Amino acid sequence: MDAEGVLAGLDPEQRAVAEAVRGPVCVLAGAGTGKTRAITHRIAYATLTGVVAPQRVLAVTFTTRAAGELRGRLRRLGAPGVQARTFHAAALRQLSYFWPRVIGGDPPRILESKIGLVADAAKACRLSFGRTELRDVAAEIEWAKATQHRPEEYAAAVTRAARKTPADVVDVARVYVMYEELRRERNLLDFEGMLELTAAVLTEHREVAQQVREQYRYFVVDEFQDVNPLQKMLLDAWLGDRDDLCVVGDPHQTIYSFTGATPSYLLDFTRDHPGAKVVKLVRDYRSTPQVVGLANNVIGQARGEAARRHRLELVAQRPAGPEPEFTEYDDEVAEADDVARRARKLIEEGVPAREIAVLFRINAQSQTYESAFAAAGVPYVLRGAERFFERAEVREAVVRLRGAARAGADAETDGTGLILTVRHVLSGAGFTDAPPEGTGAVRARWESLAALAQLAEDMAIENPGAGLPEFVAELEERAALQHAPPLEGVTLASLHSAKGLEWDAVFLTGLVEGTLPIIYAETPEQVEEERRLLYVGVTRARVHLALSWALSRSPGGARKRRPSRFLDGVTAKTSTATPARFDRSQRRPAKSGPQPCRVCGRPLTAAVERKLGHCESCPIELDEALLAALRDWRAATAAEQKVPAYVVFTDATLQAIAERNPGSAEDLARISGVGRAKLARYGEAVLALCTG
Template identity: 45%
Template structure:
């Protein structure tokens, strides 16, 4: 292990960071705002404790919430000489620490009984739901039940107490509480086989480890002799289950450093609570409390907007508000961008990405963030059409989504059989109907999600058929499968992520999208004041991911032609410029756009009739609108339009460009 240098520990720290680093051994609470250098501070604190001889490296256990954050902590400690080859310091996630300890102590507690860690709850929850008489073909319901069981276990609620603990009606339950409790009970019983062996889920790792420490004094003594000093990062995200393990680790001791920011509490739906952070100085009255407010990440312009958004927060968390101070040079003002409809917003956001790229911002330093994962599909399609690499973070790409993957499996199985007695397009629609495809949008939130995914798959099939009008069903399915294999393969490029998945990350440029009521705040997640405030904090987290460029957008209608009934997010009231107040839509295109659109529709109808194919198989209605709006004049410009792939351009490009050129000139003369 490299010798630790005291000057290296103190180098470059501001006064508040230094105070936290040099605080004596004992309870320390660091309230660290976004971009204030919390990881630097806690790793330097560990190094200072070791350098001063207050603790040995092997006696420190540092825990955080992601493997990425734990790895970064280990790397920084190694650079300071307190972690690396030959060192025994531990920097792990809660679950990784519990797994290591449970493997070691299991024989002492449970003897020869065997156990196995489940990769996912899904199969066991599905079996429990089937036993309860539920329709387990509904994968979304099974996933909702698994999430509810995870919340209950993280909240230290067992099946017998579940109904009572959810009686206040604050949780959005997928079923009656009594039915969920029955599935929960069957799930827990199903994890123990007749031989006495165990299947454990990730919550069990923590629960069983806590039980071992609490129930056996010899085990507790052995552990507490090994670990004497504890550091917990992101303490605002601790669940009651994790707090119980932390208390078992401590065993009444107080050598504990916690770091967190209540204003970044965004995981309450998983049972995370900021209460332990907010109550820290009450539990430990002698604790050292340090506030880190100098923001080294973002420009003063981004910081000012973040402060303004969180400054309107109310409730207990607001009482610990940190007023960030931007330490970077000035940058551009945040851009507020209203759009008439969702498609226009996607087009506008992609145009802004192109502008940033031309200005020299690296693709890997640009992120598009959204409130719900389903919003990524439109951006995936638009970026692909524009030839811009991207990656989806924290969520599956379109073809990896369970319902879409199931649809592809069904299509592949049918393609292996005899050819259908209908056109390839009709065969795709017939095959996808049992999975949610329909001519009209159905009622029900989950039914709509399935319908949107199946409709998107049908549209992709139509696009492929437009390039291969003579393709049979098997050839079409093969083309869809090939598209699935290549979709989003790039490891670089623009990042697409939900607000939640962006937590802990940062980029030079961030584009926050869908900032309208019903999305931010999310309609179903704003039923109580506490839920509403969490939605505000989620927007705050999104804003503070940006270093320099920040673009905030919303749309007044879901699609073109629908009434502009959406209102800009209430969280931007008084912050966006007056000309965008109320989410006033941008006027729709006029002049040559209308003439070109009408001419393209007429051309498509003639082409479809001449080749005996459906009009959408020539060119989708959405593509026609984009063509009429963008008015491309070259093949290169044509390739930037969503749905205009290389094969379609080769077959139809010259005709489309000719129609646009002719009618643009005509419209201009008028």
């Protein structure tokens, strides 16, 4: 792609970002406005026009997955040499390289988790903490180190920040002192120490700073509102006296101040960098006008000078959709039961389960929803639970695939060879074309292996020349980024863990005083952060949005709760729901439930039935002429691409298309078996048959 091609398709504000190839630049990007698109096109445009060599660029973000997405987009734009890393990954790389020269001796072992060391420190202080308290004390130590407060300064810093501590402040300070002593004795280095030591090496060793600054001359920092003082110190050490810096962030999505993050670096960027170019991205491509309107109303009531001065008023770009729904319930059980029932109805109407999310303020709220979804027979995925690539069957499958790749198992290099080879290797781990009967561990194992087989099909479609080595490399990259193949189920997640994600339908639940804002949010600043948390939740929804609250915790309890203050003035017509309760004696243990039939409601277990969305025996209207046309088209397409017909679409997917007769790409995408890759490759032809 050439430089002009990189600019094509950008809106005026995104293009302004892309063309601002010299820093300092500050991009204030609202939710859903295409900030990643803007900054990746800016980097690509700068490299393609000769402003900077790709290997001289360092793009910094906060998660390995976000860094991986940046690298992938930049490769596709013609800038494959750009370094996109997290703060910690970039610091570790530099520290490891310079350690022998400037420090010497055995390098410390990186401490992946503080909890074990905190437990040892507490024991040495003769303090007894439970698992939850240990986790919270570890978080306190992280906050203190991220905000650059030594153990002797900790108590005073807590008082200034009006921070609630998980134990007596003196005890936490004692544990902090002992934690640091044990860490040094055992030659351990935690993540905060890694950043601090890297910054110190750059500050104290001029030759090291010179080499690093020669390597990296062009900086981009994403999610700048989440930068903490320690990360800012490292960034300043990287920069030196230069100003080729582009920062991107949204002050309305500052929700991590409890970890030490502060939006002040973003909000005061023009004060620190006079003459900086500021671009605001406000065109929202994610959500309908109804969702965007509610988001603007929520954040429009934010208090404080900074909120008014830096407000981003989003402008919806999508067609109109349904109005957000507000519902009041008698108790939390009724709320959860009805949310599960409404999610099931959306699935029956064609919204994929993976495009629905239930979001809540605290993780403890998930149990009620796990039980409700299990009882309703609605599949769900608990975000933050066991990671896909850490499952025993997935680890085994990856080992088998890696071994087969080394042995040169795929002699053929076309898509057919990859698909057949992967299925053959997975069969050794127990994979079969037909799913096992029933549910439980056997079914869960099969589903994991089926996800890998589907990933191979998707890769064969996107890259027909890919072989097994490329597939194994893709799996290893996904494992490093924790980028699991999509699993079919409604997402249950906390509001904090939902940041950066989006769904077609979102249920925001438990919106009562004491939960949102949380009861320990006492200062005006803390309350305003809770408001921003609701704003983040609202802006996760593309089309369907429902907000709800319950007046009591348990059935029959006193109805004393009040809806969240953040709903004052933004609530449209509120309905009071008293749904029939599920039979609690029939409620299964909390685990992912099967998808229900959209005709009779029976749980679907067979793979073909899940693709169709109904039992094979249930009566359903089918356009026979359309099905015949789809089969003819598939045969011709498969012959042209020299792949088996099922690689294009399976029989079940063609039948589902003929049953639902989608009229738009959005409708087609909701059908199981039509992923993003197949939609891009075949969507236009399929829709032409449906509408013709």
